[in-house]
Amino acid sequence: MASQFALLLGLLAITCSVAFASDNNPLQDFCVADNSSSVLVNGLVCKDPKLVEANDFLFRGLHLAGNTSNAVGSKVNLVNVEQFPALNTLGISMARVDYAPLGINPPHIHPRATEILTVIEGSLQVGFVTSNPENRFITKLLQKGDVFVFPMGLIHFQRNVGHGNALAISALSSQNPGIITIANAVFGSKPAISSDLLSKAFQADKNIIVRMESQF
Ligand SMILES: *[C@@H]1O[C@H](CO)[C@@H](O)[C@H](O)[C@H]1NC(C)=O
Ligand SMILES: *[C@@H]1O[C@H](CO)[C@@H](O)[C@H](O)[C@H]1NC(C)=O
Numbered sequence: 001m002a003s004q005f006a007l008l009l010g011l012l013a014i015t016c017s018v019a020f021a022s023d024n025n026p027l028q029d030f031c032v033a034d035n036s037s038s039v040l041v042n043g044l045v046c047k048d049p050k051l052v053e054a055n056d057f058l059f060r061g062l063h064l065a066g067n068t069s070n071a072v073g074s075k076v077n078l079v080n081v082e083q084f085p086a087l088n089t090l091g092i093s094m095a096r097v098d099y100a101p102l103g104i105n106p107p108h109i110h111p112r113a114t115e116i117l118t119v120i121e122g123s124l125q126v127g128f129v130t131s132n133p134e135n136r137f138i139t140k141l142l143q144k145g146d147v148f149v150f151p152m153g154l155i156h157f158q159r160n161v162g163h164g165n166a167l168a169i170s171a172l173s174s175q176n177p178g179i180i181t182i183a184n185a186v187f188g189s190k191p192a193i194s195s196d197l198l199s200k201a202f203q204a205d206k207n208i209i210v211r212m213e214s215q216f
Contacts, residue, residue: 022091022092022113022114022173022174023043023089023090023091023112023173023174023175023176024042024043024089024091025091026089026090026091027089028046028049028089029049030049030052030057030086030089030090031043031044031046031047031088031089032046032047032049032052032056032057032085032086032088033045033046033047033081033085033086033087033088034046034047034048034085035085043081043088043089043175044081044085044088046088046089047085056085056086057086059079059083059084059086061077062077062079062094062096062169064077065098065165065167066096066097066098068098068099068100068103068165069100072103072104072105072106073099073100073101073102073103073104073160074097074098074099074100074103074104074105074158074160075097075098076095076096076097076105076179077095077096077097077098078093078094078095078179079093079094079095079096080093080172080174080175080176080177081093081175081176082176087175088175089175090175091173091174091175092171092172092173092174092175093113093171093172093174093175093176093177094169094170094171094172095169095170095172096167096168096169097117097158097167097168097169097170098165098166098167099122099124099158099159099160099165099166099167099168100160100165101160101162101163101164101165102159102160102161103159103160103166104157104158104159104160105157105158105159106157106181106182106183107155107156107157107181107182107183108155108156108157108179108180108181108182109153109154109155109156109179109180109182110150110152110153110172110174110177110178110179110180111153111177111178111180112152112174112176112177112178113152113172113173113174113177113178114149114150114151114152114172114173115149115150115156115170115171115172115173115177116147116148116149116150116170116171116172117147117148117149117150117158117168117169117170118145118146118147118168118169118170119142119143119144119145119146119147119166119167119168120144120167120168120169121144121164121165121166121167122144122160122162122164122165122166122167123141123142123143123144123160123161123162123166124141124142124158124159124160124161124162124166124168125139125140125141125142125158125159125161126139126140126142126148126150126156126157126158126159127139127140127156127157128150128151128154128155128156128157129154129155129156130154131154141161152173155182183212183215183216184216186198187209187212187213187215187216188213188216192213195209195210195213198212198213
């Protein structure tokens with residue numbers, strides 16, 4: 001009896017940890033988002049299931065390369081619930097990332113998702129930093145076919161270290177992972193965080209902070 005109870009507790013613990021590892025579990029087969037509804041809930045309102053058709057479960061276009069002619073030399077094409085309403089309540093999304101030579105996907109956080117990335121073309125240096133107080137930097141050089149995981153909520157990045165373009169496909173454990181790019185959030189917030197505060201936080205001269213703010 002006691003051992004059955006322990007088993008039940010164990011199973012409950014596993015079930016709970018799975019449920020908390022991504023978005024809430026759905027309560028129906030699907031809930032294709034009705035983007036015309038103005039009702040605000042945690043997620044999006046369902047389209048009438050009787051009106052849902054096969055095309056609702058299809059997204060096209062990830063074969064198209066992103067334009068990497070920008071300051072960081074990369075382009076993320078995110079397919080979340082906004083682009084693909086069928087993802088509503090399913091706890092999953094996808095991204096295509098193109099990198100020019102030496103291009104980076106700058107340090108950022110997904111507040112609601114773990115990310116699993118597969119290199120399709122080229123070589124990438126990837127890394128993430130663990131939380132305080134260790135702040136351990138975990139990094140790896142990836143080649144075509146390699147798969148790497150960035151745990152939920154940790155700062156991570158990718159950099160193309162090959163000679164040609166690179167391409168990666170990522171899956172994320174939320175219909176709406178969110179992206180916080182560190183530099184943009186800290187130095188480009190609207191309105192700006194005071195440069196005195198940032199000067200103290202980064203232990204850097206105020207002129208440096210003002211210059212950083214002017215970049216974002
Ligand atoms: C809402 O979804 C329809 C059908 O998927 C799409 O054509 C339309 O552009 C979407 N509208 C908005 C505001 O996202
Ligand atoms: C890529 O983006 C750059 C900068 O915005 C732009 O000048 C260029 O025309 C774009 N290239 C294509 C093929 O869209």
